[in-house]
Amino acid sequence: MKLNFRLVIFAFLIAFGLFFSAPSLLQLESGKKVTLGLDLQGGLHMLLGVKTDEAIKARIKSIAASVKNFSEKKDIIIDSFSFNEDSVSITFLDKDEVKNVKNFISEIKGSVVAVDGAKISISLTKEEILRSQEQAISQAIETIRNRLDQFGLAEPVVARQGENQILVELAGIKTADEEQRARELISRAAKLELMAVDEDRAARVNSMSESDASSYGDVILEDANNPQIKHLVREIPILDGSMLTDAHVGFDQNNRPLISFTLNAEGAGIFGDFTGRSVGKRLAVVLDGKVYSAPVINERIGGGSGQISGHYTVVEAKDLAIALRSGSLLVPIYVMEKRSVGPSLGADSIRASLLALVSGFALVIVFMMFYYGLAGVIANIAVVVNLFIILGVISLLGATLTLPGMAGIVLHIGLAVDANIIINERIREGLRAGIPTSRAISEGYKKAMRAILDSNITQILACTILYVYGTGAIKGFAVTLSLGILASILTAIVSTYGIYQFFMSRIEKDKNYTLWFGMSKRKGA
Amino acid sequence: MELFKEDKIYNFLGKGKIFFIASFVLFFISIALIAIKGFSFGIDFTGGTVVQVKYTGDAPIDKIRESLKKSELFEHASVSEFGSSQEVVIKTPSSTVGLSHDIGDTTKEILKGTGEFEIRRVDMVGPKVGDELRVKGLSAFLLTLLAIMATVTFRYEWRFALAAIIAIVHDIVITFGFVSYFGVDFNIESVAALLMILGYSIHDTIIVYDRVREHIEESKEADFVHIINEAVSRTQSRTTLTSLTVFFVVLTLFLFGGDIMLGFSFPMLVGVVIGTYSSIFVAAQLVVWTGFSVAAYRQKMADKVKIQAEKERMRSQFESGVM
Numbered sequence: 001m002k003l004n005f006r007l008v009i010f011a012f013l014i015a016f017g018l019f020f021s022a023p024s025l026l027q028l029e030s031g032k033k034v035t036l037g038l039d040l041q042g043g044l045h046m047l048l049g050v051k052t053d054e055a056i057k058a059r060i061k062s063i064a065a066s067v068k069n070f071s072e073k074k075d076i077i078i079d080s081f082s083f084n085e086d087s088v089s090i091t092f093l094d095k096d097e098v099k100n101v102k103n104f105i106s107e108i109k110g111s112v113v114a115v116d117g118a119k120i121s122i123s124l125t126k127e128e129i130l131r132s133q134e135q136a137i138s139q140a141i142e143t144i145r146n147r148l149d150q151f152g153l154a155e156p157v158v159a160r161q162g163e164n165q166i167l168v169e170l171a172g173i174k175t176a177d178e179e180q181r182a183r184e185l186i187s188r189a190a191k192l193e194l195m196a197v198d199e200d201r202a203a204r205v206n207s208m209s210e211s212d213a214s215s216y217g218d219v220i221l222e223d224a225n226n227p228q229i230k231h232l233v234r235e236i237p238i239l240d241g242s243m244l245t246d247a248h249v250g251f252d253q254n255n256r257p258l259i260s261f262t263l264n265a266e267g268a269g270i271f272g273d274f275t276g277r278s279v280g281k282r283l284a285v286v287l288d289g290k291v292y293s294a295p296v297i298n299e300r301i302g303g304g305s306g307q308i309s310g311h312y313t314v315v316e317a318k319d320l321a322i323a324l325r326s327g328s329l330l331v332p333i334y335v336m337e338k339r340s341v342g343p344s345l346g347a348d349s350i351r352a353s354l355l356a357l358v359s360g361f362a363l364v365i366v367f368m369m370f371y372y373g374l375a376g377v378i379a380n381i382a383v384v385v386n387l388f389i390i391l392g393v394i395s396l397l398g399a400t401l402t403l404p405g406m407a408g409i410v411l412h413i414g415l416a417v418d419a420n421i422i423i424n425e426r427i428r429e430g431l432r433a434g435i436p437t438s439r440a441i442s443e444g445y446k447k448a449m450r451a452i453l454d455s456n457i458t459q460i461l462a463c464t465i466l467y468v469y470g471t472g473a474i475k476g477f478a479v480t481l482s483l484g485i486l487a488s489i490l491t492a493i494v495s496t497y498g499i500y501q502f503f504m505s506r507i508e509k510d511k512n513y514t515l516w517f518g519m520s521k522r523k524g525a
Numbered sequence: 526m527e528l529f530k531e532d533k534i535y536n537f538l539g540k541g542k543i544f545f546i547a548s549f550v551l552f553f554i555s556i557a558l559i560a561i562k563g564f565s566f567g568i569d570f571t572g573g574t575v576v577q578v579k580y581t582g583d584a585p586i587d588k589i590r591e592s593l594k595k596s597e598l599f600e601h602a603s604v605s606e607f608g609s610s611q612e613v614v615i616k617t618p619s620s621t622v623g624l625s626h627d628i629g630d631t632t633k634e635i636l637k638g639t640g641e642f643e644i645r646r647v648d649m650v651g652p653k654v655g656d657e658l659r660v661k662g663l664s665a666f667l668l669t670l671l672a673i674m675a676t677v678t679f680r681y682e683w684r685f686a687l688a689a690i691i692a693i694v695h696d697i698v699i700t701f702g703f704v705s706y707f708g709v710d711f712n713i714e715s716v717a718a719l720l721m722i723l724g725y726s727i728h729d730t731i732i733v734y735d736r737v738r739e740h741i742e743e744s745k746e747a748d749f750v751h752i753i754n755e756a757v758s759r760t761q762s763r764t765t766l767t768s769l770t771v772f773f774v775v776l777t778l779f780l781f782g783g784d785i786m787l788g789f790s791f792p793m794l795v796g797v798v799i800g801t802y803s804s805i806f807v808a809a810q811l812v813v814w815t816g817f818s819v820a821a822y823r824q825k826m827a828d829k830v831k832i833q834a835e836k837e838r839m840r841s842q843f844e845s846g847v848m
Binding site for chain 1: 624626633646651653664668669672673676677724725728732735763775776793
């Protein structure tokens with residue numbers, strides 16, 4: 001019995017496997033642990049789409065607004081606006097003024113202007129469209145991440161996927177209500193606007209159509225508490241949420257929750273000027289296109305703070321404050337795929353796959369021992385170490401263990417013994433042919449190696465393709481399986497050989513092939 | 526313990542025709558099944574929603590069906606028991622896009638009054654995602670076949686590669702014929718199973734091919750049929766044992782993995798059996814039919830060795846010349 005380098009490698013593999021899988025197996029406080037996938041621990045997985053078209057529409061609208069502003073300043077009269085999907089046409093009363101406007105627009109970055117008589121058409125360059133879309137997506141990701149960070153769940157995942165999709169993964173969501181709250185928080189536009197009520201025409205609001213309103217530069221908005229009530233407000237807001245610095249939950253004198261917000265210096269200035277000018281008029285607090293309140297301005301309001309009152313619960317107010325603090329979502333998002341798993345189902349899945357793992361493992365171990373004798377025991381040791389290594393590497397990489405990943409591990413046990421079976425069959429063949437023991441073993445390994453490498457390389461290739469093309473859960477499956485294949489090459493080819501070398505002198509001495517290799521006794525042997 | 530007589534060479538190819546007919550018949554029945562009956566595709570492919578609900582007592586399936594009629598979203602919904610009599614799965618081809626109120630919330634509201642229940646899983650896939658998956662799944666499959674074709678050609682010969690590919694397609698078509706026949710859900714896990722079977726099938730086949738190659742290289746035997754019979758006989762013990770161990774674990778997965786794993790464990794179970802059968806009876810047999818010539822292969826090997834020797838001679842001449 002002597003030590004050899006293969007045995008040293010094997011000892012190293014065992015130490016590696018045990019060391020890195022211990023935190024997960026023993027649920028230690030310290031050390032990297034296997035992350036369970038949402039299908040095993042329960043949670044919410046969503047693939048969100050971003051309506052990037054809306055970003056382009058918004059960009060066009062803002063260009064139109066600045067043209068309107070410019071025209072008003074220069075006393076150029078606009079006859080009409082006509083908005084299309086990704087362009088706007090503005091017709092002017094006086095054809096001669098068009099040149100001035102055109103010059104102004106050409107200075108706006110990314111715009112394309114076409115003039116046809118008194119009509120100007122504005123669209124965006126390709127680069128500008130791409131840039132707007134890109135910005136919309138990154139802004140959406142940023143906002144969603146901010147909101148979820150404040151929601152109070154451990155490690156939310158918000159990541160871009162593909163061209164314009166956002167992956168959101170929330171582990172640890174316990175109840176359906178909590179899930180719905182999270183979804184509402186994510187999707188809330190949280191666009192706060194302070195708008196002036198058009199006092200001159202407000203009385204006629206109920207008889208007015210949308211286009212009537214827009215011809216006065218007004219919009220009709222619903223009341224948040226009672227959709228029957230309509231408000232007529234100026235289309236261009238005095239302020240919007242981008243000038244907000246803080247929002248938190250407070251309470252009014254009746255102890256009902258409300259949201260107090262604070263504006264930055266610029267916002268406070270504009271707000272102070274406006275309220276100073278508009279004493280006696282009403283100011284509408286508009287959130288996501290609905291009027292929450294429209295109090296009369298009694299005096300100039302300095303300091304830049306205000307309140308949004310409405311009929312909401314404390315939890316709703318809290319979520320709303322989070323949404324306001326983390327900025328508004330500029331473009332709408334929608335759900336492309338949603339998978340939510342309750343924690344109890346996750347626990348059931350873990351139990352079921354562990355049961356399959358343990359029973360499959362037990363069957364294989366007993367079978368190998370029965371069929372191959374001590375060689376089977378050696379193979380079993382290799383398989384056990386194999387499992388530790390897989391678990392260790394998954395923990396070390398911080399990879400996620402999903403249900404298909406568990407299936408991959410279970411399946412792997414069946415395949416891991418294969419290399420050992422190939423080797424043992426080869427050794428038996430050599431022994432039967434009467435080759436001396438040590439040569440039978442070394443040749444068995446040599447010959448088995450070629451077949452094992454050939455087939456495992458093709459398998460890893462298949463796994464790689466599976467990984468590249470698979471979605472979340474399938475990726476996990478591909479990872480555990482390739483890890484398994486690599487680990488089994490290491491343990492079967494290197495490690496078990498080391499064990500045989502260690503015992504070689506004894507095997508050669510007793511020549512008890514029934515004990516060592518499970519071979520049937522035969523005449524003359 | 527030994528299952529197979531070590532020295533005996535079984536005449537597998539002698540009965541080639543029987544297996545050929547058996548495979549042929551199974552293959553075409555499977556194609557017919559897949560074409561006519563098709564698969565019951567899961568929402569991963571078709572888009573739609575699956576809601577898994579667990580009741581504290583037995584699930585009132587009739588009452589659930591009645592309640593679901595209230596909503597258009599569940600017009601084409603199916604309700605079936607899942608795993609136990611307490612649990613049901615509601616499947617509908619509809620999905621919703623809104624975040625704040627989705628089809629899962631609707632289900633919860635509708636089911637109110639049918640008993641005490643807990644919604645354990647909501648899977649919702651929009652129609653676009655399914656399309657993408659179909660394209661990705663198919664291209665992954667074709668790419669894997671190409672990769673296998675390339676590696677086997679590189680390590681063996683193109684006729685071996687061709688035979689291996691035919692054997693793989695044979696295995697997969699028959700396996701999924703069974704999936705279609707038993708109406709097991711075809712979902713994303715089934716794609717994983719498909720690729721696993723593919724890997725498993727090529728694995729088994731390569732082990733046999735390795736033996737064939739070894740015999741060609743090391744013996745003077747000229748009869749290819751004999752070489753293959755010997756290779757298959759020699760590897761038979763290994764093929765059977767490995768298949769048994771894999772079969773054991775897949776069986777435990779099938780029995781204990783629950784309904785949620787069925788889309789994976791069922792095709793795996795069938796695939797392991799078919800894969801084993803084909804690597805013993807079909808794959809090697811096919812190489813014979815592709816017109817593989819042992820003499821030509823040996824000639825090629827000899828040429829290779831010659832070219833190698835020539836290269837080395839030139840290199841050593843060159844090196845000594847420089848030095």
